[in-house]
Amino acid sequence: MSESTMTAEETVLLDRVQAPVGQGREILDAATRELLGRAPVQSVADLDAAIARARAAQPGWEAAGHEQRSALLLQAADALDANAEALARILSREQGKPLNGPNARFEVGACSAWLRTAASTVLEPEVVVDDGQVHAELHYRAIGVVGAIGPWNWPMMISIWQIAPSLRMGNTVVLKPSEYTPLSVLAMIAVLNEVLPADVLIPISGDREVGARLAAHPDIDKVMFTGSTATGRKIIQSSAGNLARLTLELGGNDAGIILPGTDPAAIAQDLFWGAFINTGQTCAALKRLYVHDSIYDQVVDELKKIAEQTPMGNGLDEANVLGPLQNKQQFDIVSRLVEDAKAQGGRIVTGGAPATELGELFYPVTLVADVGDGVALVDEEQFGPALPIIKYTDVEDAIASANRLDAGLGASVWGDRDQARTVAARIQSGTVWINSHGGVHPMIPFGGVKGSGYGLEFGVEGLKAVAVPQIING
Secondary structure, eight states, X not given: OOTTOOOHHHHHHHHHHSOOTTOSEEEEOTTTOOEEEEEOOBOHHHHHHHHHHHHHHHHXXXXXXXXXHHHHHHHHHHXXXXXXXXXXXXXXXXXXXXXXXXXXXXXXHHHHHHHHHHHHOOOOOXXXXXXXXXXXXXXXXXXXXXXXXXXXXXXXXXXXXXXXXXXXXXXXXXXXXXXXXXXXXXXXXXXXXXXXXXTSEEEXXXXXXXXXXXXXXXXXXEEEEESOHHHHHHHHHHHXXXXXXXXXXXXXXXXXXXXXXXXXXXXXXXXXXXXXXXXXXXXXXXXXXXXXXXXXXXXXXXXXXXXXXXXXXXXXXXXXXXXXXXXXXXXXXXXXXXHHHHHTTOEEEEOOSOOTTTOTTOOOOEEEESOOTTSHHHHSOOOXXXXXXXXXXXXXXXXXXXXXXXXXXXEEEESSHHHHHHHHTTSOSSEEEESSOSOOOTTSOBOOBGGGEEOOBSHHHHXXXXXXXXXXXX
16 A cells, blocks of 8 residues: 555545535645645634533533543543554644654554543542531532644644543533644544543634634633644633633743763763654754753764654655654744754754755754854744754853743753752753653643743643632531
8 A cells, every 4th residue: 555545444534524525624745745635614603503512511521420421531542542543644644743653653542541541540629627627628620611722733632631631520622623733633533422422522623713712702611722822822811801711831942951971872862852753843842952062062963863864754654753844834934943043153963954855844854053042043942853952061051041031841951860850940941851851641740831831731730720629618
């Protein structure tokens, strides 16, 4: 079977969710730019109707209780597993990420894992006072209807991060996928809805007007959004009218600091994938790397070796582990930032120009050495396969550089564990990894500070975030 041939399972799933021939918005294969399918284009009126259905279904879903909801979420995870390969292939075509490596099959597997964790995590009432005269307990109840707005970089996995805890806590969900990657999310939700009761999870595929209405809708009780800081600020403004609770996972420009005495060869693979997972299109990817001058050249050389040995191309080719940029807008941002870095004196170690021989949206892994703070590639979030590598002499300067931007999603420190922990405590970010970067776990809370948003996801804290606290006193 050729790379472009669609399996019967893929065809069946796509036919279930795409618009009829002649309708909808065309979605292209990210690698080949061939027509993949047609996304439905729903209206604000369609959204209003979906929210009304979700609100009507919510009391019954909440009344079902944790045990029944958890059982259904586990069955939904089983359904995802049964359709995993077809979902991964649709995702690879639409988003561009390869099937193998930490990419499409990995993402579908993560969807199942997060569903199972949300279903199985215990959130018990907490006794806050029991002194013989007063007995007060803290409980968590469903909020109501959650409006979820997903991104295009990890479209299925991040949607599950929004869906799974919300449903587990008794909320219903209306989810709008990104306009760039709607089909993979719609296909996943179609599979989930084979198991879930009617109207507890409703997708809405529309444009920005629909997204703006979802954030401002008076019958939405909670908004969950992953995307840019600029859009996050608009959602905050939109939500003021209905006082909807918010979880916002916004842009990042994650810094990594490599301490003196670190072995470059020992950390090179983890460094590379910390920066270039999903071809750099990850909110919590390593986006600016500060390296002590004593090992700077060795780190650059080790990363160059890996970059030159890592295959990039069509994601359906089992050999590839790096794919294209998902869309032209992001491709143009990466191109602009690399060209500016060249003009500012940056040294291109590898890459540095579009890989037109691979396709329209391919940009090779690009390492840019000998740049510093103030260069656009360092100061702006590139969200793609270009990494600036900055030399430092004093660790105090590296910490100041890491903290200087209005971004605080993730960061990492590399070196002796005790020294790294001391440095990590001084970095302004929601997560600081030691000798790794970007790994997430369904039981470890995750969220940003500063311009990277607020609110926690995952684990017990993630369940609390999609619930309202209630004190029972007496």
